[in-house]
Amino acid sequence: MGTRFIDLVSIEVHGGKGGDGIVSFRREAYVPKGGPNGGDGGAGGNVVLVVDPKLTTLADFRNGAIFRAENGRSGGSSNKTGRRGRNEILKVPPGTVVCDSDTGEQLDDLTEAGQELLVASGGKPGKGNTSFATPKIRAPRKATKGESGGYRKIRLELSLIADAGLIGVPNAGKSTILSTVSAARPKIAGYPFTTLNPALGMVKMARGFSFILADLPGLIEGASAGVGLGLRFLRHVERNRILIFIVGAGLEMEPAEQYRTVREEVMAYKPDLEELDEIVVLSKADLIDEKERASILETLPEGSIVISAVTGLGMEKFLHRIGSAVRRLRNTEE
Ligand SMILES: Nc1nc2c(ncn2[C@@H]2O[C@H](COP(=O)(O)OP(=O)(O)OP(=O)(O)O)[C@@H](O)[C@H]2O)c(=O)[nH]1
Ligand SMILES: [Mg+2]
Numbered sequence: 001m002g003t004r005f006i007d008l009v010s011i012e013v014h015g016g017k018g019g020d021g022i023v024s025f026r027r028e029a030y031v032p033k034g035g036p037n038g039g040d041g042g043a044g045g046n047v048v049l050v051v052d053p054k055l056t057t058l059a060d061f062r063n064g065a066i067f068r069a070e071n072g073r074s075g076g077s078s079n080k081t082g083r084r085g086r087n088e089i090l091k092v093p094p095g096t097v098v099c100d101s102d103t104g105e106q107l108d109d110l111t112e113a114g115q116e117l118l119v120a121s122g123g124k125p126g127k128g129n130t131s132f133a134t135p136k137i138r139a140p141r142k143a144t145k146g147e148s149g150g151y152r153k154i155r156l157e158l159s160l161i162a163d164a165g166l167i168g169v170p171n172a173g174k175s176t177i178l179s180t181v182s183a184a185r186p187k188i189a190g191y192p193f194t195t196l197n198p199a200l201g202m203v204k205m206a207r208g209f210s211f212i213l214a215d216l217p218g219l220i221e222g223a224s225a226g227v228g229l230g231l232r233f234l235r236h237v238e239r240n241r242i243l244i245f246i247v248g249a250g251l252e253m254e255p256a257e258q259y260r261t262v263r264e265e266v267m268a269y270k271p272d273l274e275e276l277d278e279i280v281v282l283s284k285a286d287l288i289d290e291k292e293r294a295s296i297l298e299t300l301p302e303g304s305i306v307i308s309a310v311t312g313l314g315m316e317k318f319l320h321r322i323g324s325a326v327r328r329l330r331n332t333e334e
Helices: 174-181 230-237 255-269 272-276 290-297 315-333
Strands: 003-013 047-051 064-068 088-092 098-102 108-109 116-120 151-162 164-167 200-206 212-217 244-248 277-283
Touching: 003 116, 047 098, 064 088, 064 200, 088 151, 088 164, 098 277, 108 116, 116 151, 164 174, 164 315, 174 212, 174 315, 212 315, 230 290, 244 255, 244 315, 277 315
Parallel strands: 003 064, 047 088, 164 212, 164 244, 244 277
Antiparallel strands: 003 151, 047 116, 098 108, 098 151, 200 212
């Protein structure tokens, strides 16, 4: 179904190189030729994905970015093993599906908080000359180099369900709203049923917080019985967690009537939806004056918001209202 927003990035991951083993001999006073004491290298670091339930998108990853774990250090004299390279830990949101970009093979579906996936192993460390000492060769001059780490291109894919859906009669201005608050570019036109399939956009707020907003096809009376885009539309509504009713100024139907009609259709389709959070918004407010706005507001539920996607009026308040509803929901779901 179309209410999924696919967040997709390809990245490269490189395990760290293993540290080299070294050639070294003991040097003690009065001992002309000490035995070998060259230590092994440290292993290269791994690149590991780990699920962080606080994340909801892959927006922190730049497409094509390269992530390298640290190299292991070389061994030291006195049989000191080199320090191993630090792992590179990449946090991903729950629901991230990981595939090898070259083979297309699915490596894992990361769903649980804290779940880990090793995507590139660190290289094996080299051995120091101590390891090559035998009864015959007491002073080996041989040490091996660390191996390079694993490398691969992976694809991270997250399919998101919208947090909130824009619901309203045709021409209420739903697509215009989505296009001004996100990078989504739904079709906008002054005729009904411009939107045939839901469009989704990611709304980015301050401090890395974001949510997914769905622009839904217009809804008319009888939709729950299959009129207009009817059921096709309503199937999408039930996948949203917050219902945003958009009523438009300047339409044939009065705003209060739009709200009543649309809400009734939604609830007739699925009474459970009564339990979802609701936000009521009067849009296209630039078409009417202050006085008319106030009198329309009196006919809408308390706390309704007035906006214009064209002039920007009320848009900040609108986004904050949705943002705090989304936050509340996510907190209770944790
Ligand atoms: N003046 C004004 N016009 C608007 C505003 N928002 C949308 N419009 C116009 O209203 C018409 C319908 O806008 P859309 O965003 O396509 O409406 P919609 O609710 O997505 O319509 P459907 O997809 O048919 O359900 C277009 O001609 C828009 O340019 C607004 O804030 N002010
Ligand atoms: Mg539309």
